[in-house]
Amino acid sequence: MASETSKSVGFEQHDHDVCLETAIKAAEAYCDRFKLQFTPLRRKVLEILLEEHRALGAYAILDLLRESGLGSQPPVAYRALSFLVEHGFAHKIERLNAFVACALPDTLHSPAFMICRKCDIVVEAQSPSSSFDLSATAIATGFDIEQTILEAEGICHSCVEKVPA
């Protein structure tokens, strides 16, 4: 296959082959370390997300899986995606009902994204902190934020009281 050495990601160019390989190797190492099964299916889905470098819906991913002969029914894609999200290799963009490879794998972070309403490109902010201020990233990348929504999931005090775990 042809080897493209650079590709536009976020708003910048980068060596995409290296980027993809690095991410896959990192996932491999992580799974190794934590005794997780980085199966061909899971690897392929992560590769798809890394290759595209933008948010893809489950059914778009499923189409690509079908082409490569790995699975063809919705649960196959959703299960692989669950695994990737659960272990921090990917995120779900709720607003788009779509999934994107994590730009900061192996790093503890609260994901924050900038999503273009025209082209649906998704850029993950590089701020590992939990206090959110996208303005710097937005300015740096030339992204014009129009509206923002923060959704925090957790447990309310009345639910904590009700049950042990």
Place this chain on the structure above:
Amino acid sequence: MASETSKSVGFEQHDHDVCLETAIKAAEAYCDRFKLQFTPLRRKVLEILLEEHRALGAYAILDLLRESGLGSQPPVAYRALSFLVEHGFAHKIERLNAFVACALPDTLHSPAFMICRKCDIVVEAQSPSSSFDLSATAIATGFDIEQTILEAEGICHSCVEKVPA
């Protein structure tokens, strides 16, 4: 009908009748001011959201609409919800595919929510600013945040260049 004078909202008690009436009157005034049609259907959907004071899915809302004789098909609910969201009377909680009445109507704000993963109660943070720090609100209300996601929608610089508007 029976008049309940207080109801648990967020994590506190409040006079719910007053709360509901105030919000409806505010919406009425706003629509009046901006020549928007606050139709019986739209009013009813807002009332439903205010009454429940938690996130409701479109189909749950539709069931309640049906009971009151106002519309029974999905587009009816979705159109009313679009109107309410568009004009800031309600928000969509993407994570839940559900809708909630805005707690700060008529106030310019970037919505931020705390969502309990057990009971799905949704509390809108009272911070009108766009820099997000939920920790204060979380501590004050006894909510234990487990994970947070920020999604900013806007337009990337390459899309801005492509078109006039």
Place this chain on the structure above:
DNA sequence: ATATTAATGATATATTATAACATTACAAGT
């Protein structure tokens, strides 16, 4: 009154996601 626009009604269908159960691969202990 009439034209224009906005809202609603109604039917059909698209899109996203999961439940349930069968089968296969893997890991661990014997």
Place this chain on the structure above:
DNA sequence: ACTTGTAATGTTATAATATATCATTAATAT
């Protein structure tokens, strides 16, 4: 190697969420 339990995948069916389209009615403006 054999058994046993567990995890992953295959497969079918269906649930839940959302929109496209066109017909009808209501509101607004000229």
